[in-house]
Amino acid sequence: MTAIIEVSGLTKHYGGKRGVIDVSFQVKEGETFGFLGPNGAGKTTTIRLLMGLLFASAGCARIAGLDCWRRSVEVKRLVGYLPGELALDPNLTGGQILAYFANLRGGVDQIHLERLVARLDLDTSRQFRHYSHGNKQKVGLIQAFMHRPRVLILDEPTSGLDPLNQQEFQRMVAEARAEGRTVFLSSHILTEVESMCDQVAIIREGRLVRVGGVSELKDIKRHELELTFAGAPPIDAFQGLAGLERVEALPDGHTLRLTVQGDVDAAVKAAASYRLVNLVSREPSLEDIFLRYYQGEHVAAGPETGRVVS
Numbered sequence: 311m312t313a314i315i316e317v318s319g320l321t322k323h324y325g326g327k328r329g330v331i332d333v334s335f336q337v338k339e340g341e342t343f344g345f346l347g348p349n350g351a352g353k354t355t356t357i358r359l360l361m362g363l364l365f366a367s368a369g370c371a372r373i374a375g376l377d378c379w380r381r382s383v384e385v386k387r388l389v390g391y392l393p394g395e396l397a398l399d400p401n402l403t404g405g406q407i408l409a410y411f412a413n414l415r416g417g418v419d420q421i422h423l424e425r426l427v428a429r430l431d432l433d434t435s436r437q438f439r440h441y442s443h444g445n446k447q448k449v450g451l452i453q454a455f456m457h458r459p460r461v462l463i464l465d466e467p468t469s470g471l472d473p474l475n476q477q478e479f480q481r482m483v484a485e486a487r488a489e490g491r492t493v494f495l496s497s498h499i500l501t502e503v504e505s506m507c508d509q510v511a512i513i514r515e516g517r518l519v520r521v522g523g524v525s526e527l528k529d530i531k532r533h534e535l536e537l538t539f540a541g542a543p544p545i546d547a548f549q550g551l552a553g554l555e556r557v558e559a560l561p562d563g564h565t566l567r568l569t570v571q572g573d574v575d576a577a578v579k580a581a582a583s584y585r586l587v588n589l590v591s592r593e594p595s596l597e598d599i600f601l602r603y604y605q606g607e608h609v610a611a612g613p614e615t616g617r618v619v620s
């Protein structure tokens with residue numbers, strides 16, 4: 311498979327402020343590629359450079375061999391794009407906005423469009439100004455998918471979607487992938503990228519720190535388990551367990567908070583010998599994960615690159 315998205319040495323400064331610095335990666339046609347990074351890392355900047363909406367300070371980006379800045383009109387024809395923030399006419403209804411995008415694209419398959427509307431359960435009769443954040447996001451997603459584009463570029467696509475719609479969105483991505491289309495999506499949720507994507511690039515403070523298969527996320531991944539015991543918490547039972555990074559006794563006198571790297575099997579098995587009254591498992595924020603993982607490391611020392619996709 312050939313690369314459909316090629317980014318090389320891409321750099322963007324906003325005045326004296328960094329946007330992104332020397333970002334390079336390639337996405338093969340048909341891949342689902344996750345662009346993972348905490349807030350302010352440079353995801354939106356990279357995506358806006360790909361869409362020809364920003365002029366790069368250095369480096370270049372190409373989609374299907376076309377320079378994203380100089381050939382941006384042709385690039386836009388190939389791409390279904392969901393921006394991070396949708397600025398659409400607040401007085402139009404969802405239906406009118408979708409009809410407008412369909413016309414811009416020279417008409418789309420109406421049955422496909424209606425199916426997308428039904429799948430995401432969007433009420434198209436309401437004005438955009440009256441939509442919740444989640445409903446606005448649905449309009450954005452439907453217009454991105456409606457013309458079955460060769461490439462989908464989606465900036466934080468699950469933002470504002472409830473869990474059912476997130477699942478529906480994941481099915482839409484899986485279908486796009488099965489049809490051979492390329493999906494490039496940004497996210498700050500590690501498990502989301504892990505479940506949907508083949509490849510991942512991790513961006514932090516404007517620089518890529520890794521590019522590789524999603525299996526590369528294993529050593530970064532963390533779980534936070536809160537175990538509430540009927541009796542005194544058996545803190546010693548967890549010392550030295552595989553993957554255990556931290557055990558903390560909470561002030562209620564019954565609960566332990568465990569931070570586990572990788573899978574939670576050993577911790578759950580150790581807990582199973584005691585009487586538990588509650589168990590909560592959550593994914594720490596990417597900021598927290600990175601803080602621990604990259605503690606003391608200076609990004610300026612250079613990217614810690616896994617396998618560069620070629």
Ligand SMILES: Nc1ncnc2c1ncn2[C@@H]1O[C@H](COP(=O)(O)OP(=O)(O)OP(=O)(O)O)[C@@H](O)[C@H]1O
Pocket residue numbers: 324327328329330347348349350351352353354355356394498
């Ligand atoms: N128009 C702008 N003017 C000045 N600085 C900007 C502008 N847009 C982005 N930045 C800065 O560039 C850096 C990268 O921002 P960007 O929006 O690309 O990150 P992000 O990873 O998409 O974050 P988020 O998830 O919060 O949207 C940040 O430090 C941000 O403050």
